[in-house]
Amino acid sequence: MGVSVGAEGGSDAPMSDINTTPLVDVMLVMLIIFLITVPVAVKKIPMEVPRVAHQPTVTKAQNVMLSIRGGASGGCEVYWGNQLIDDAAQLQNLAVAKFKNESDKLRPADRQNPDKFPEVHIRADVNTPYKCIGGTVAVMGRSGFFRVGFISEPKGRTTS
Template sequence: MAMSVGSEGGEDAPMSDINTTPLVDVMLVLLIIFLITIPVVVKKVPLKVPTLAYQPTITKAENVILSVRGESDGSCGVYWGQARVNASQLLSKAAAKFKNEADRLGPNVTDPNLFPEVHIRGDQNTPYRCIGGTISIMQSAGFIRVGFISEPKGGTATR
């Protein structure tokens, strides 16, 4: 490290050079302080994320199986069995189905496990608005339990 004590002509002109060593030292100290304190400041909410386990679907005759996909024209295609239905048809069919099942079970049944379920098979490229709209319509009709049908990877199903 060199130091200049004056100019060549013997004049007492001010120096225009800046010594950057103290600036670099301060920046390194600040960097070390931030690296040490950031993990302490960042607090995480303790969560237990569920592990993925595929279970075979128990299909009951009273369950409603819907297929949902995004059509090429941008609309949502909802299929009850093999027949395509629009939103109003879906709501009326679902409400009628739920009313028939509720009448069959009787007025004193409150266990949600006894009521029929909705199983939705969604195409991988289906927009969320199609799936979310279908869930909303089915819940409006009275269905409490809505599940998604997926295809597990080979050898991952539980027994």
């Protein structure tokens, strides 16, 4: 890269033009690199993810309301209504009895409609470990409840 100190016309001022050829070369190389690497980096697994929408909870008398929070020393506290459940076996026994009782009340024609069966509504503290929620959902699923809903607060609202 050189600097011209004078021109043939007699002007003694240095030339202030920038040699843009190396800049253009670097930009073209970077453009080619990005055109090659971006499609590889953006590969996705095609799937349909759920859209978040606020739907009011419809509470029926036969639904089960569970509250879950992390307990002391890493344990889990599960409440059936307001009653603390001691362990997973007690939760399963209560759930099996509730599901059997509610499904026996259904007419034979209603037993084909999944909307007629009782649901489980779970409220969990935001800091509850996943093992507590996942374990509860698994126990309720084994007990016959195939509809599980999670109760949450809309964005911007807080409970006291």
